[in-house]
Each structure stands twice: as C-alpha cells, then as structure tokens.
C-alpha cells in the first residue's frame with residue numbers, strides 16, 4: 001500500500017505520517033528529512049539543496065527526481081510506503097506514477113491535510129522557535145506557502161480524477177486527526 005500525505009508546510013504531514021507508518025508497519029519516505037540530513041553532512045546534494053531550501057524554494061526537479069528514484073528502488077519500499085513531502089510537482093508525480101506503474105503498483109490513497117493559512121503560519125513560526133529550522137523565517141515561510149499553492153496544490157486535481165483523494169481537516173487533537181485518517185483509508 002502506497003499512501004501520499006499531501007498538505008501545505010505546517011499541515012502536520014510529518015506527525016501524521018509517523019503515526020500512520022508505525023500503525024501500518026510501512027516505511028515513511030520524507031524528502032525534506034533526507035535533504036536536511038544531506039545539508040548537515042555537507043554532501044554535494046546537501047550543498048546544492050541548501051541554496052533553495054533556506055529561501056523556501058523547491059529544490060529543482062533535476063536534483064529531486066534521481067533522489068526519488070533511489071528511494072523508491074530501496075527493498076524496504078518494495079511493497080508499500082508512506083510518502084511525506086513528495087511528489088511536490090507535476091514532474092515528480094509523473095515519475096512516481098510511472099515507477100510504481102512499471103511494478104504493477106500505484107498510489108492507493110492521498111490524504112490531504114487541510115489547515116487554514118493563519119494556523120499554518122502560527123505553527124511554522126512556533127516551530128522556528130523550538131527547532132531552529134533555517135527555512136522557518138518569515139520570508140521563507142511566505143515563499144513556501146506560495147510555492148505550495150502554485151506547484152503542489154494542483155496535484156490534488158490530478159489525483160482527484162482517480163478518486164483517491166481524502167480531504168482530512170488537520171486541526172484539533174493529533175489523535176483525533178489520526179483516527180480520521182484511519183477511517184478514510186479504511187485501515
């Protein structure tokens with residue numbers, strides 16, 4: 001089973017993805033975490049990615065597509081995974097669709113976490129104080145929200161055509177949101 005968590009930055013994809021992955025016994029693939037780790041260890045990927053991440057821009061598809069390919073090819077993702085933070089562009093979605101398709105698989109569910117913009121900003125600003133993420137500055141937050149609307153939100157329509165999008169309100173108690181996700185995906 002392949003499940004994609006979709007939602008704006010700050011919508012709770014990381015938190016809900018972790019709960020879902022543990023409950024279903026599936027690996028969670030998080031491109032943001034992979035990129036942050038690469039930045040921290042100073043690899044070529046990290047050096048390239050950092051330029052975009054700090055400003056809240058997407059790392060270009062030329063860089064991300066090969067990263068996604070590598071992650072999907074890992075044995076632990078052979079039978080299923082939770083995708084957090086990708087696909088984020090039409091090109092990334094096309095790659096995921098094609099790669100799974102070649103294996104006779106597909107994305108089974110898209111969980112769209114719906115959170116009002118004021119709440120997203122409040123959460124990301126709070127996270128900046130706690131975690132010190134370099135892209136939780138006011139300017140980068142603004143850019144990330146715009147980039148989400150422009151590049152990622154259109155994927156909802158792409159997947160909605162297949163009838164696999166579940167819109168889940170992402171406000172309230174973490175446990176209640178997790179219960180609602182469980183209900184909509186039926187497991």
Ligand code: AMP
Nearest residue numbers: 031032052053057058059064085086088
């Ligand atoms: P996230 O933790 O998912 O919000 O990602 C943090 C940052 O990493 C984003 O603002 C992008 O700069 C970069 N990033 C993460 N995933 C992707 C992706 N799939 N495509 C392009 N950039 C990404």
